Amino acid sequence: xxxxxxxxxxxxxxxxxxxxxxxxxxxxxxxxxxxxxxxxxxxxxxxxxxxxxxxxxxxxxxxxxxxxxxxxxxxxxxxxxxxxxxxxxxxxxxxxxxxxxxxxxxxxxxxxxxxxxxxxxxxxxxxxxxxxxxxxxxxxxxxxxxxxxxxxxxxxxxxxxxxxxxxxxxxxx
Amino acid sequence: xxxxxxxxxxxxxxxxxxxxxxxxxxxxxxxxxxxxxxxxxxxxxxxxxxxxxxxxxxxxxxxxxxxxxxxxxxxxxxxxxxxxxxxxxxxxxxxxxxxxxxxxxxxxxxxxxxxxxxxxxxxxxxxxxxxxxxxxxxxxxxxxxxxxxxxxxxxxxxxxxxxxxxxxxxxxxxxxxxxxxxxxxxxxxxxxxxxxxxxxxxxxxxxxxxxxxxxxxxxxxxxxxxxxxxxxxxxxxxxxxxxxxxxxxxxxxxxxxxxxxxxxxxxxxxxxxxxxxxxxxxxxxxxxxxxxxxxxxxxxxxxxxxxxxxxxxxxxxxxxxxxxxxxxxxxxxxxxxxxxxxxxxxxxxxx
Amino acid sequence: xxxxxxxxxxxxxxxxxxxxxxxxxxxxxxxxxxxxxxxxxxxxxxxxxxxxxxxxxxxxxxxxxxxxxxxxxxxxxxxxxxxxxxxxxxxxxxxxxxxxxxxxxxxxxxxxxxxxxxxxxxxxxxxxxxxxxxxxxxxxxxxxxxxxxxxxxxxxxxxxxxxxxxxxxxxxxxxxxxxxxxxxxxxxxxxxxxxxxxxxxxxxxxxxxxxxxxxxxxxxxxxxxxxxxxxxxxxxxxxxxxxxxxxxxxxxxxxxxxxxxxxxxxxxxxxxxxxxxxxxxxxxxxxxxxxxxxxxxxxxxxxxxxxxxxxxxxxxxxxxxxxxxxxxxxxxxxxxxxxxxxxxxxxxxxxxxxxxxxxxxxxxxxxxxxxxxxxxxxxxxxxxxxxx
Numbered sequence: 024x025x026x027x028x029x030x031x032x033x034x035x036x037x038x039x040x041x042x043x044x045x046x047x048x049x050x051x052x053x054x055x056x057x058x059x060x061x062x063x064x065x066x067x068x069x070x071x072x073x074x075x076x077x078x079x080x081x082x083x084x085x086x087x088x089x090x091x092x093x094x095x096x097x098x099x100x101x102x103x104x105x106x107x108x109x110x111x112x113x114x115x116x117x118x119x120x121x122x123x124x125x126x127x128x129x130x131x132x133x134x135x136x137x138x139x140x141x142x143x144x145x146x147x148x149x150x151x152x153x154x155x156x157x158x159x160x161x162x163x164x165x166x167x168x169x170x171x172x173x174x175x176x177x178x179x180x181x182x183x184x185x186x187x188x189x190x191x192x193x194x195x196x
Numbered sequence: 197x198x199x200x201x202x203x204x205x206x207x208x209x210x211x212x213x214x215x216x217x218x219x220x221x222x223x224x225x226x227x228x229x230x231x232x233x234x235x236x237x238x239x240x241x242x243x244x245x246x247x248x249x250x251x252x253x254x255x256x257x258x259x260x261x262x263x264x265x266x267x268x269x270x271x272x273x274x275x276x277x278x279x280x281x282x283x284x285x286x287x288x289x290x291x292x293x294x295x296x297x298x299x300x301x302x303x304x305x306x307x308x309x310x311x312x313x314x315x316x317x318x319x320x321x322x323x324x325x326x327x328x329x330x331x332x333x334x335x336x337x338x339x340x341x342x343x344x345x346x347x348x349x350x351x352x353x354x355x356x357x358x359x360x361x362x363x364x365x366x367x368x369x370x371x372x373x374x375x376x377x378x379x380x381x382x383x384x385x386x387x388x389x390x391x392x393x394x395x396x397x398x399x400x401x402x403x404x405x406x407x408x409x410x411x412x413x414x415x416x417x418x419x420x421x422x423x424x425x426x427x428x429x430x431x432x433x434x435x436x437x438x439x440x441x442x443x444x445x446x447x448x449x450x451x452x453x454x455x456x457x458x459x460x461x462x463x464x465x466x467x468x469x470x471x472x473x474x475x476x477x478x479x480x481x482x483x484x485x486x487x488x489x490x491x492x493x494x495x496x497x498x499x500x501x502x503x504x505x506x507x508x509x510x511x512x513x514x515x516x517x518x519x520x521x522x523x524x525x526x527x528x529x530x531x532x533x534x535x536x537x538x539x540x541x542x543x544x545x546x547x
Numbered sequence: 548x549x550x551x552x553x554x555x556x557x558x559x560x561x562x563x564x565x566x567x568x569x570x571x572x573x574x575x576x577x578x579x580x581x582x583x584x585x586x587x588x589x590x591x592x593x594x595x596x597x598x599x600x601x602x603x604x605x606x607x608x609x610x611x612x613x614x615x616x617x618x619x620x621x622x623x624x625x626x627x628x629x630x631x632x633x634x635x636x637x638x639x640x641x642x643x644x645x646x647x648x649x650x651x652x653x654x655x656x657x658x659x660x661x662x663x664x665x666x667x668x669x670x671x672x673x674x675x676x677x678x679x680x681x682x683x684x685x686x687x688x689x690x691x692x693x694x695x696x697x698x699x700x701x702x703x704x705x706x707x708x709x710x711x712x713x714x715x716x717x718x719x720x721x722x723x724x725x726x727x728x729x730x731x732x733x734x735x736x737x738x739x740x741x742x743x744x745x746x747x748x749x750x751x752x753x754x755x756x757x758x759x760x761x762x763x764x765x766x767x768x769x770x771x772x773x774x775x776x777x778x779x780x781x782x783x784x785x786x787x788x789x790x791x792x793x794x795x796x797x798x799x800x801x802x803x804x805x806x807x808x809x810x811x812x813x814x815x816x817x818x819x820x821x822x823x824x825x826x827x828x829x830x831x832x833x834x835x836x837x838x839x840x841x842x843x844x845x846x847x848x849x850x851x852x853x854x855x856x857x858x859x860x861x862x863x864x865x866x867x868x869x870x871x872x873x874x875x876x877x878x879x880x881x882x883x884x885x886x887x888x889x890x891x892x893x894x895x896x897x898x899x900x901x902x903x904x905x906x907x908x909x910x911x912x913x914x915x916x917x918x919x920x921x922x923x924x925x926x927x928x929x930x931x932x933x934x935x
Binding site: 244249250251256257259260261263264267268269270271272273274275276277278279283286287290291293294295316317319320321322323324327430431432433434435436437440447448451532533534537538 | 549550570571601602603604606607608609610612613614615616617621622623624625626627628629630631632638641642645646648649650651787788789790791792793795803804805808809920923924
Binding site for chain 1: 568607687688689691692693695696699741742743744745746747792793794795796797798
């Protein structure tokens with residue numbers, strides 16, 4: 024920095040302004056029991072959440088614990104593949120690794136039977152027609168491409184049902 | 197200073213690799229054990245402080261989700277350090293000194309198994325001059341051991357004795373990863389790993405977690421039959437560059453020990469976070485431990501070394517022994533950084 | 548607060564910019580030296596160093612406090628590293644304050660920094676976890692739906708976000724340390740900037756900055772000495788931290804309980820019952836413009852649903868009743884790890900009367916606010932010109 028006075032021997036020497044150190048570290052992540060079970064179910068085209076024994080809220084994807092009560096969640100709850108858009112955003116920036124055509128819509132979707140929305144894409148509808156309360160259904164990738172990842176759901180699309188009332192999702196808006 | 201004591205401690209059964217559960221699943225049962233298991237209602241906790249490392253987890257802000265294990269609702273007063281859990285305990289102890297916090301929960305976790313721990317820890321070094329060399333902690337510890345051996349500070353026989361004693365103690369600790377009867381002479385017959393260190397001079401690679409509850413004054417007496425009172429706690433850091441330090445000494449441990457008052461009374465037992473065998477000898481000297489002090493009755497980090505956690509475990513182990521009447525005065529020590537760069541010393545006493 | 552009163556007697560920061568040519572050590576040291584100079588101290592006067600930043604991946608250095616011990620004069624002293632989320636700069640200042648308030652130390656140097664240019668921030672944040680739901684949209688994509696929810700709930704018109712962005716960028720022109728100095732910025736130029744994550748426009752988002760902030764904190768004797776020497780200290784009147792889970796059923800991310808509780812706690816400590824009237828100036832963590840009206844409500848300055856009207860009525864302008872982010876705020880400079888501490892430091896600068904062109908005349912009491920994560924980590928302090 025400018026408040027350093029260099030000794031005479033270094034004056035006029037071209038400063039090293041940056042060095043490049045490529046660093047590669049490989050990790051093997053642990054999904055954990057709850058996520059592992061959830062993803063196995065996804066691979067079988069099932070969405071299975073878990074209910075907290077204390078507050079009775081249904082979490083999806085389940086993480087094995089209730090974040091407010093700090094207790095294990097063990098009761099499985101089979102969820103519908105339909106839900107309600109609670110909020111959304113229209114994305115106009117291309118993100119690394121995203122092959123989406125912009126603009127596209129990322130939405131918070133409250134699956135029927137669950138108490139917490141998941142984030143996913145809304146497609147097959149013009150982006151400016153997406154709105155909160157819209158009823159949507161999951162569109163799965165072809166059966167031979169389904170695996171233990173939420174990307175097995177390609178996106179959600181309107182399912183034609185009338186909008187849900189604000190009352191039905193107000194706790195998650 | 198306000199009287200603060202360790203009133204509860206829980207740790208995992210440490211293992212080389214815990215691959216079926218994530219951090220939350222690892223921590224949640226420990227929280228239950230440390231609270232419900234000790235009759236401490238969750239709503240008595242006024243402050244939570246945790247310790248972990250994104251570099252271990254391979255994920256930025258990895259600590260955020262692990263807080264779910266506590267269930268922080270209604271919202272809690274909470275903080276996190278990217279240091280060993282012993283420093284998280286220090287932060288909580290400082291909060292208590294201000295008078296309004298009475299019971300605090302500290303947790304720490306470290307899973308080394310997701311990555312290559314030697315490569316990961318090499319990222320701690322000066323990024324401009326040392327980082328590009330990928331110098332790893334085992335190599336640096338070997339360098340330190342070489343200096344000590346050549347200076348006559350300790351011998352390979354003493355190092356082997358340290359390993360044998362810790363392994364023997366580890367056999368009595370159900371949470372330890374390693375333990376058993378080993379002959380020091382047989383240890384010396386084994387090949388060198390990173391000379392002059394042999395494999396057994398190095399800590400095992402461990403996945404593990406720990407939870408400690410501390411409480412002030414009357415709250416501590418209420419929550420524990422025999423609280424382990426923190427009579428002194430201090431930490432100091434040294435220069436980062438190895439060439440700027442006398443590697444045969446731990447000056448920062450000496451400084452912290454003086455301020456924590458280690459020499460103010462006889463020490464019954466010590467739990468030292470010395471990951472390498474020769475470092476236990478260096479730390480023992482720095483603390484001025486007399487002959488006869490029971491050093492690492494748990495088996496220490498040579499028998500289980502969950503990164504970010506092993507220092508907090510030393511405090512928990514020492515406190516548990518005090519609480520169970522296994523001693524009246526103990527020293528717990530934690531370290532961080534290459535070749536013992538940063539050290540924390542905690543003196544615990546029964547009443 | 549604790550046994551000891553806490554005074555802020557020295558403040559320093561770097562010029563925030565997209566690429567700082569200094570080393571990491573050089574950047575933190577520059578801020579620290581400026582804080583020491585402001586305090587009339589040298590390295591040897593300091594008892595302990597508290598450093599904060601998050602996350603380590605941004606510079607590619609694990610636990611950088613180890614490497615920075617030498618540069619920050621910490622050898623032989625306690626060096627403490629805080630690592631919370633975006634609130635880290637605030638949490639770090641609070642740990643430093645606690646070390647004084649508890650009577651453990653007399654003079655503490657606290658520093659927070661970020662060198663986003665050192666690594667790829669977007670890369671560091673996008674380590675993809677194979678079994679977690681795909682995010683699809685980055686940080687803006689996470690927050691945009693909550694902003695939309697706020698607009699729906701409150702009926703706030705679209706131009707509110709533009710007004711906030713325009714105000715903060717104009718304020719930044721008065722702050723020589725601010726990263727963005729957009730001469731000629733207008734309502735229309737913000738309005739016409741690209742819509743990134745509808746409803747968030749490009750000019751309503753924060754930049755990526757390199758920068759550091761440092762403060763010297765002392766006990767009451769130190770504060771009195773500074774005052775006697777003609778360097779008015781800022782006095783800490785309250786500090787608070789709150790955290791809540793990232794995701795839970797029924798979580799209100801527009802008006803999080805943690806922020807409400809944190810504000811209530813810090814105001815109670817400072818004896819403040821009517822924040823709008825009693826707080827003279829606020830430095831608020833606003834990385835996307837819409838968070839200003841949301842936090843005005845969350846912190847209790849405005850009734851629920853009315854925050855946007857305060858923006859529209861000019862209440863948060865430098866000429867208004869409650870000036871917010873006179874420094875230009877996070878919207879004008881965002882060295883992430885330091886952004887929270889900058890809010891705390893700028894609040895202290897205001898009550899010390901050292902904010903230069905962006906000074907609010909006669910400011911006596913100020914709030915510094917930081918938040919992080921998915922709006923679930925909060926750190927705040929109230930500072931005043933008068934000894935508590």
